[in-house]
Amino acid sequence: MSIETDIKQATPFRTPYHRVMVNLIYTSNWMADSQMRLLKPFGLTLQQYNVLRILRGQSPNPVKVSDITERMLDKMSNASRLVDKLVAKKLVLRTECPSDRRAVDVVVTDKGLALLTQLDVHQAELDADYQSKLTEEEAVYLSQLLDKLRA
Incomplete structure (x- = not known):
């Protein structure tokens, strides 16, 4: 269409x-x-999911909230507030950074990793829908065009 x-x-x-x-x-x-x-x-938002995926990518190493902010897809997101919500859900842990007491380190918990594993199965179903519409070559080319547009 x-x-x-x-x-x-x-x-x-x-x-x-x-x-x-x-x-x-x-x-x-x-x-x-x-x-x-x-x-x-x-019970997750897109922004919370983005934070969890960032943390999983760095696991088991901690990530500073400021680094999460830099990597967020939605640049208007308040990473500190998102981390607080994920802490309340016991999906991440927040600790004081040993090298800089003003900074906060965040790590994904086992519960958070288990949730991401569950979501990976559902994400694969969405990916299959996209695969039925675009070939792998078309997806690569579309990504290249989008990268070029942002350059």
């Missing part, structure tokens, strides 16, 4: 660049909605 059909637009876009911008925003929101529906039964 075309972007024009999805957003019920009868008039053509001003330029192909305007069309691609609208299409990217619409598709990004569509993909985020799929992710949110996946995470909702587990």
